[in-house]
Amino acid sequence: DAASWSLRTSYHFRPEKNWMNDPNGPVFYKGFYHFFYQYNPYGAAWGDIVWGHAVSRDMIQWVHLDIALVPDKWYDVQGVWSGSITVGDDGIPIILYTGSSYSAEQTQNIAYPEDPSDPLLRKWVKDHENPVLRHPRGIDFKDFRDPTTAWKDADGYWLMTVGAKMEKTGLALLYKSVDLKHWELQNNVLHAVLGTGMWECVDFYPVPVQGHHGLDTYIAAPTMKYVLKASLDDDKHDYYALGSYDTVKKTFHPDDTARDTGIGLRYDYGKFYASKSFFDPEKQRRILWGWVNESDSLVADIAKGWASVQAIPRSVWFDSKTMSNLIQEPIEEVKTLRGTRVTQRDVKLAPGDVVEVTGAVGGQLDIELVFDYPYMTNPAQYAQNRDHYDCNQGGAAYRGVFGPFGLLVLADEYLQEQTAVFFYVSYSRYHNKWTTKFCSDQTRSSLWPDVDTTVYGSFVEVLPSEDFLSLRVLVDGSIVESFAQGGRVVITSRVYPTIAADQNARLYLFNNATTAINVRNIDAWQMSSVPLRTI
Ligand code: DQQ
Known part of the structure; x- marks a missing residue:
């Protein structure tokens, strides 16, 4: 219907x-x-x-x-x-x-x-x-899948990995070949992490330490890092680690063992799984694809007749500012779909404000937004702040001193349906520092009862030199992809508005903090549709 x-x-x-x-x-x-x-x-x-x-x-x-x-x-x-x-x-x-x-x-x-x-x-x-x-000895016949792109090693052999598990240890089996056809199991694994379960869709690639360009898998440069990603069958999230590759032993070593593959960083804190990257020789960049499943019921999927989309392909590179994570950004080509633009500058959001971004109508938007980091405007209020806030602790409806504040997307004019994408800033007396949470709240996204209402969230690193918080959001019918602080943290949600769809979908800025928040600038573009073509 x-x-x-x-x-x-x-x-x-x-x-x-x-x-x-x-x-x-x-x-x-x-x-x-x-x-x-x-x-x-x-x-x-x-x-x-x-x-x-x-x-x-x-x-x-x-x-x-x-x-x-x-x-x-x-x-x-x-x-x-x-x-x-x-x-x-x-x-x-x-x-x-x-x-x-x-x-x-x-x-x-x-x-x-x-x-x-x-x-x-x-x-x-x-x-x-x-x-x-065939599966090697010691590996169950159902725990052996998803071969990676092969890479050429310095000695001229091809290497590739296949994901597996032994007991509860997830691992990347290593194989060697001269012709990409006859493969020989190596004695060592590329990497293994205790307690992470089956590794699906392993991905392994280099990233330069400086610059946004990508590298082909076989290029060996002295100043690069390696990314090892596994999709954890047990919790359906894609986890990556940054580290180095020992070209003699053919093993991966994480920079930080506390943030090893499967136990640390995620590409996306919402729905995004079984991702795979490739090197684009045309534009010298590394592109990441990821599967975004539905979050409604199987019955609803069958009634709709379709299920799942792919996330907008993302350019990925090493964050040379934090030195500890990747940056992800929608490929620049997505901007070719941008149409009518609405712009606002210097919008002061008083405590409790919900302000419509007039003209940003429809279920297909590309939004760019920059806030002043609140501690710059209200340093005197540190002492009133709470130390702890989890995104799912009241979601966007919670009221703290410096948050939540952000956007309501796919919202109808009476705000019966709304998906909040927001920041929550707090000062921890215990750690004696500011922390920023980034969240996507689905609790009020849909009047349908049979949908996932998780509030997704993560910490996002904001450097002392950064006096702003930035947000990029792609909205397309039932998907909301949100990139915080230039792409340091990403959250993808699937939401199913029953009223706030098509021309009834609106965009709002909100501030539920008890202190004022300043929007430096917001730009929202209506996005064209892409026709389905077959030959
Ligand atoms: N999906 C494939 C498997 C893979 C899983 C089957 C991950 O090869 O491990 O459809 O979503």
Whole structure:
């Protein structure tokens, strides 16, 4: 019906209908960005998984192609599961993917383009020697999946990892090859972390210490760090660690063992899973794709006839200011969708204010916002502040001295529905310092009863030299992607407004702090829809 159709995202990647999950094998080839994804051609629930395929010139406008890989062999008949693309020495991309066999054994397999001169890579051929890998001794046949893009080591061999677990330890098994086809298990693992459970969709790549550019997996520069990401099957979040790569031992070492893979940083503190990055040689950057599932019920998904979207692809680079996290930003191409803009400067928000950003109407927006950091304007009020605040402690409705304040998106004019994206600043007497929380509150997003109402949140680092808080929010029907402080922390939510959709959706600034808050500037653009194209 019309109500559920308005929840449909219109500029995020999605197939025409049915279920989608993990991003697979992103690659740039002969002028096109290729994107593959886990897809159920028969319905809006997970199952019968194939590799869907689409191509694009800019990762915004897509043309959907025929399904690239279907389950038609004994080793993948229960599903063509996740995998990656590696561009070989001959310049030809090769797919490495996991098959779920007739007996549910997880196998690793390869496929080649039938015609490498076709820039659209429309047909793929499975190798007759598949499966190229079976699970090693000590690893259960159901705990062995999602091969990474391979990287060339200094000694000229290809290396790649496959996620696994032993007892409760998550790990990245290491394999070596000369031809990307015959793989040999190595004695050491790339990395393992106790208590993290099964590692799905492992990703491993270098980032330069300075600059926003990306690096291909095989480039070895002295001043770079490595990112090791695992998707934790047990809690469905993507965790990364920054560290170094020992090119002799072929092992990863986190900079901070307290923030190792699976126990520290997340790419996103909302819904974002099974992500995969690739190096874009066209614009010399590293791009991150991630799957954003629904947060309504399975029944609702089946009624809608579709489930899941992909997050807007993100550029990622090392945060050379904090030296301890990545920065993520929507790819610059998303700005090509920006239309009518509304701008306001120097808006003083009194305690309790809710102010409409007049003209910023509709369910598709791109918003940029900068606040003065509140301690600059109200230092005398330190003593009244509380030490502790969790995002889910009252959410946006809580009232503290320096928060919450932020945006209400997808809100109707009577504020019956609203999704609050906000900051909460506090001064800890115990730690003798200011801390900032960044939150996304879904408790009042929808009048529907059967939806997730979590308040997502995280600390966000604000440097002493930074006297501002910044926010970038992409709104698209039922998705809200929020980037705090230039992309240091990201929260993605799925929300299902029943009233505050389409032309009834409005944007508000709010301040629930008991002190005034200053908005330096807010810009909101209405975003165009991207048509679904197929050939
Ligand atoms: N999804 C795939 C698996 C992967 C999981 C199956 C992660 O290969 O481990 O659809 O979402």
